[in-house]
Amino acid sequence: MSSKPIKVMANSADLLNALADKGPLGVADIADAISMPRPSVYRLLDALAHVGLITVRQDGRAQLGTGILHLASAALSGIPEVAAARTAMQRLNDLTGQTVYLCALRDRRVVCLDWVEGTKVTLMLLKPGESLPPHAGATSRAILAYDESLRSKVLEAAPFREFTPQTLTSAKQLEDDAARIRERGYSVSDQDVTVGVAALGVPLFDSNGLLRGALSVAGLRDDVLPHQAEFAVLLREAADEVSARL
């Protein structure tokens, strides 16, 4: 079996990604963005529009189609962690007013599966479907702390990318952090991904005790850190509730 994706599908994915990152685009811009001759772009747009993956706007520019929204909802409901965590996440958001994240490990990256946005600010760095490396952020470090085999693989690759001066970049720093997290039961991310933003994270286990991901509460530093003890208790309760459903 060939592992190289069939070209037209690889082009389709590139096109959808370009529209996601840049917003609506004209044919010339698409041709540039995905390095494809214009006649082929027209044919690809026709085919993708026909199945609802893109739509052509009145101004002639292509945009992601609303079919994407339905596939996104279906993709979310296909992930057991998401359904199990929904009510607990909503309640955490109601009680804290902060952004609540559900993340899980995929290919050594920690991917945001779902979120409930905070009432005050929208956090720009980690949105649904996007990911962080396992050394930065509250959910990442909570997962790293409780996943020994991940830790041994990841720590070999030190030093790590520095997002801010607060990012933990050495293997020693991350080992110490992991030990502190296991002792305390939750991770504290204080501006290690975004300056001014803090988050608290707890690991998420299923009823067999397997690590399935992590939950976090994130927001402006002054809205999170002063409430550390209270939020940690709420996170713990939420995680227990989700575990019981997994």
Next chain:
Amino acid sequence: MSEATDPTGGMNLVTKSAAVLQAIADAGELTVGELAERTGEPASSLYRLLSTLQAIGWVEDGSRRGKTRLGIDFIRLGAKLEAQLDLRELARPELEKLHAATGQTAFLCIRRDLRAVCIDRIDGLDVQIHNLRLGESMPLGQGAAPRAILAFESDELVERYLRELPEDEFFGPVAKNADDLRRRLKETAADGVAVAHSDWGQGIGGVGAPIFNHADEVVGALSISGQTHRLFHTGYDPVEMVVSAAAAVSRALGATSRSHLPAKESVRA
């Protein structure tokens, strides 16, 4: 089918892929055998297609061995598209059409907690409505657009509205009485449209219809308001016009369910 022998340059692979994605979306996760059954494609060609779709991030291994589910990439694409869809931009042409066809004041409102905020409006030709200017708000239970929103919110929100919203200095009590409001909200939900003959005082009426998103949650309402005798007794059908304008915006946001639309609309579609 290989690209070399396919005169459409592989474009029918896009169609095939979409059918595969849809089948998986409907079921949650599927084996190749189940996919073959549902799409009518031979398993051999599905293996190759799935390996391609997996390579580009559109599908991934499911929670059980041999099952395939939709890829996490769609979650990212969906979140990006949701952020790009701008209600004001999508509703503007419909607002303009409503105004041009009726000459009445046309409004676009969204909910902010227990009130409806006007985020766009076009003034009427014969009377200027002073209520609900751009950025102003009114209680959810009053007026056509706010009531069109509240009627499709949860019962908990309706009860919270009745319990918590203080009397408004402008608009008076949030409802003449709670039961009356609950009854009117039920009517609005059943009709799919709020019709107010004189909510805003003597002689001013309005018609408001809800706007829904892809998850069929109410995200706002379009309405027109004007002097009751001009609004309801002229050559056009204000109810039908507002309902179809709001439905057009809902479709642009990806709404598909027809359950919220009035019977008339379903029959026509």
